Amino acid sequence: MTSNRITMGIDYRSGRYYTARVRQEASERKVTALVTATESELKEHQALEGEDIIFSVPDNEVVVKNLRLSQADKWNTDLLARFELSQSLLDDENEFCFATLSIGQPNRCLGLVTRRRNLEQLTGSLLSSLNPAALLPKYEMRAIALGKGYLNFCHPEQGELVCLADFGDNVASICFMSGGNIIGLAHLPRGQFDLSGPALTGLNSEPGLKKMAVEFKTVVNFELPSLFKEGVAPPLSALIVSGDGSDSPVKSALGQHFQVPVTAPRIDKRFLQKEPAVVEGTLEDYLVAMGLTVN
DSSP states (O other): OOTTEEEEEEEEETTEEEEEEEEEETTEEEEEEEEEEOHHHHHTSTTOOOSEEEEEEOGGGOEEEEEEOOTTGGGOHHHHHHHHHHTTOSSOGGGEEEEEEEEEETTEEEEEEEEHHHHHHHTTTGGGGSOTTOOOOEEEEHHHHHHHHHHHHBOOOSSSOEEEEEEOSSEEEEEEEETTEEEEEEEEEOTTOOOOSSOOSOGGGOHHHHHHHHHHHHHHHHHHHHHHHTTOOSOOOEEEEEETTOSHHHHHHHHTTOSSOEEOOOBOGGGEEEEEEEOSSOGGGGHHHHHHTOO
């Protein structure tokens, strides 16, 4: 890891940019600023500086495919991902970006593909405000950044299989963790659920919450057998919820459908500078943004 390198993670949701600025010194990371702002506010904010800048990519704009690796494939995972994923594309493959994610298993990885123009649209006009010395922007799928944020900035929960869920603007990012690795990714379209309004105690009094919880449980139930098939045998041990709409009513609604603790992530404050600039919200609101800064 490069000494004294400043990295910015920018997660856009609900019309706001959640930004984390992290200073990397040798093997240590320190969060020096956490800022929530509109585009115009962020352009003029002192937090908008650093050698690297990484934007979150909505999960519904990324295609994820489980890839099996032979001994020969292990040395060419990026080429394998490009070949496998391009087979299902209707447009020129040069219009897409391809990537792979190691999941801690010798014979399996995840392949990812998204349209280039979607990535370019994520930056808006922010890049014109960057220091000219800044590198070209990088991008990371929200669910992956969520997992990296949990692994690198949170106290781990007990148990061998943890499900993370971060509610973004229109999509809830879902990440499965086991053995210190991201092992599965999913998402739930959120736009169809109305999670606003006063906190209500009963599911029957809030149809939007009830429907969301049922759909969320369906997504998790669909993914778990696939993980078990790939050798991930432990039962789900915890559900960690963050992001927009992850307040008590949402956790309560989800708790009705899961026989595991439903809690918020526990940020390890040892990674924070003594007085990081926090403009708005809670530390948990920036978990994806912090995860974006992890290379």
